[in-house]
Amino acid sequence: MQFKDVIGQQHVKQHLIEMVQQNRLSHALLFLGKEGSGALPLALAFAQFVVCQPGTAPVVEDLFGGMSAMSSGPTFIHPDEIATAESFQRAEQLLHPDLHFSYPVIPKKSGDKPVSSDYITEWREFVKLSPYGNAFDWLQFIGAENKQGNITAEECNNIIHKLSLKSFEAEYKVLVLWMPEYLGKEGNKLLKLIEEPPANTLFVLVAESEEQILPTILSRCQLVKIPLLENREIEDALVTRAKALPETARQIAAIAEGNYREALHVMQHSDEDWQALLGDWLRFIIRKMLPEQVKWTDEISKLGREKQKQFLRYFNHMLEQSIRIKVLGADAIALPDNEKDFAQRLNKIASVSQMQCMIEELDRSSYYIERNANGKMLFQALTIKLFHIIQNKVMTEA
Numbered sequence: 142m143q144f145k146d147v148i149g150q151q152h153v154k155q156h157l158i159e160m161v162q163q164n165r166l167s168h169a170l171l172f173l174g175k176e177g178s179g180a181l182p183l184a185l186a187f188a189q190f191v192v193c194q195p196g197t198a199p200v201v202e203d204l205f206g207g208m209s210a211m212s213s214g215p216t217f218i219h220p221d222e223i224a225t226a227e228s229f230q231r232a233e234q235l236l237h238p239d240l241h242f243s244y245p246v247i248p249k250k251s252g253d254k255p256v257s258s259d260y261i262t263e264w265r266e267f268v269k270l271s272p273y274g275n276a277f278d279w280l281q282f283i284g285a286e287n288k289q290g291n292i293t294a295e296e297c298n299n300i301i302h303k304l305s306l307k308s309f310e311a312e313y314k315v316l317v318l319w320m321p322e323y324l325g326k327e328g329n330k331l332l333k334l335i336e337e338p339p340a341n342t343l344f345v346l347v348a349e350s351e352e353q354i355l356p357t358i359l360s361r362c363q364l365v366k367i368p369l370l371e372n373r374e375i376e377d378a379l380v381t382r383a384k385a386l387p388e389t390a391r392q393i394a395a396i397a398e399g400n401y402r403e404a405l406h407v408m409q410h411s412d413e414d415w416q417a418l419l420g421d422w423l424r425f426i427i428r429k430m431l432p433e434q435v436k437w438t439d440e441i442s443k444l445g446r447e448k449q450k451q452f453l454r455y456f457n458h459m460l461e462q463s464i465r466i467k468v469l470g471a472d473a474i475a476l477p478d479n480e481k482d483f484a485q486r487l488n489k490i491a492s493v494s495q496m497q498c499m500i501e502e503l504d505r506s507s508y509y510i511e512r513n514a515n516g517k518m519l520f521q522a523l524t525i526k527l528f529h530i531i532q533n534k535v536m537t538e539a
Contacts, residue, residue: 142186142233142272144220147179148401149374153367154220157187161194162217166313167363169335169344171321174367176349177400182272183367184317184347185235191343192239192311193226194218228310235265238309241316243300245276245290245323247283254295273402275349276320292320294327301334304342315343322353335361369399383408392480396451396458407451415455416483426528427490434524442516449510449520453503460496460503463487491531498530 144154160166172187174180195216218226231237242264246255257264260283267274267282274282280290300316308314321328335344335358346362348354372394378401379390385408397404418441425433441449463484466474471481491499506523510516 142182142189142268143223144183144186144190147182147186148378149370150179150183150367153183153365157183157365158190158220161191166191166343168338168342169346169362170365171346171348171354171359171362172365172367173348173351175369175400176275177273177397177402177404178367178369179273179401180347180349180367181268181319184319184345185268185272188240188315188317188343188345189229189232189237190220190223191313191315192237193223193229193232194312195226235261235268237311239311239314241300241303241314242319243292243296243316244319245280245292246296247280247285247288247290255293256296256299257292258299273405275402276323278402290323291325292318292323292328294330297324297327297330300331304334304339308341313341313343315345317345317347319347321346321348321355321358322350324355324358326355328355328358332357332361370401371399372397375399375401375404379404379408396454398454403454406447407454415452416459416479418452419456419459420483422524423490423527426524427531429528435521438517438520438524441520444516446510446513446516449516450507453507453510457500457503459484459487460500463491464493464496467493495530495533499527502526502530 144158147154172180172184174183195218223229226232228237232240235242242261243257244260244264246257246260248255249259263283267279271278271282276290280288300318304314304316306314324331338344344362346354346358351359375397376387376390376394379385379393380387383390383405385393389408393404393407397407421433422437424430425437441452444452459480462474462480466481466484467488471485474481474484487496502523506514506519509519
């Protein structure tokens with residue numbers, strides 16, 4: 142993977158390139174970015190970029206006893222030319238001997254003490270197919286089902302052993318440790334190695350949640366923050382990579398909230414008419430059509446968690462557009478005519494403060510859906526809460 146394969150993040154890419162070019166590499170970097178921001182593909186591109194560098198020219202003694210550097214070749218290969226490096230093909234296929242990986246795994250059978258290398262074939266395939274996937278996607282990919290993934294004590298010992306060896310061909314040996322949040326207390330085994338690593342050893346940790354990382358590890362890393370993607374970047378990627386129609390890509394990018402993984406999931410279900418489903422729900426709520434409400438909640442409960450979350454996210458998106466129209470005016474908002482009309486109708490049934498209360502309830506419901514809440518009960522309760530909010534009788538949690 143090359144930097145050009147990573148969506149957006151131009152500022153971060155330039156910063157990383159300059160670190161290598163100016164020989165300012167810290168021994169431990171923490172790439173911190175929310176799901177779908179591209180922290181993992183960026184870390185992979187960076188790691189491959191590092192191991193493909195020719196390194197500094199060797200210093201030799203000249204005929205007169207002085208020291209000089211041999212000028213046998215370049216000491217820095219620009220990202221645009223990295224594919225010409227001798228080791229690029231091996232690095233791109235994650236086969237380079239100085240490129241190591243660590244990630245959450247599960248036992249293949251009872252009593253096993255798994256390490257990442259047990260799943261290296263699956264890892265290479267996963268990275269190729271789903272570089273913007275999250276830990277849940279990975280664990281499902283390896284058949285974890287309900288098993289909890291971990292980066293084990295055995296894996297920590299394996300890391301210590303691998304990094305104690307000299308590099309085979311590159312100047313640096315690099316470890317990409319994905320999801321250090323899955324390191325328990327056994328992660329403390331790595332502290333000395335991270336703080337005082339062997340020469341030319343680079344740790345690249347890739348995380349989504351700073352709060353879930355061991356503070357002892359966090360304090361030993363240089364932080365590289367990966368921002369959420371811009372709507373325009375997601376829109377362009379959906380058109381060029383996922384072959385989405387421009388109008389579909391624009392709508393999906395607007396509700397993906399900077400998360401390319403989520404954008405791909407929404408695209409898989411882009412044939413759903415969320416606006417019609419939402420219009421029916423609100424009509425049943427406002428007109429107190431109880432039998433229709435029951436039937437509606439029964440139908441949406443059958444859609445599955447991912448679609449339920451996407452529906453709630455679409456509702457949130459429409460509420461946010463309604464608030465923007467009320468504040469900035471309809472002419473200042475770029476929306477398709479049908480969505481703009483729907484957003485303006487939302488403004489007729491709820492004030493800004495009421496819509497903010499709705500957004501809070503929708504966010505809370507999405508949180509519960511992610512944690513396997515019963516869909517039918519959740520949407521029945523949400524229907525009642527929305528009714529009271531619209532009637533200006535805002536319910537608070539007990």
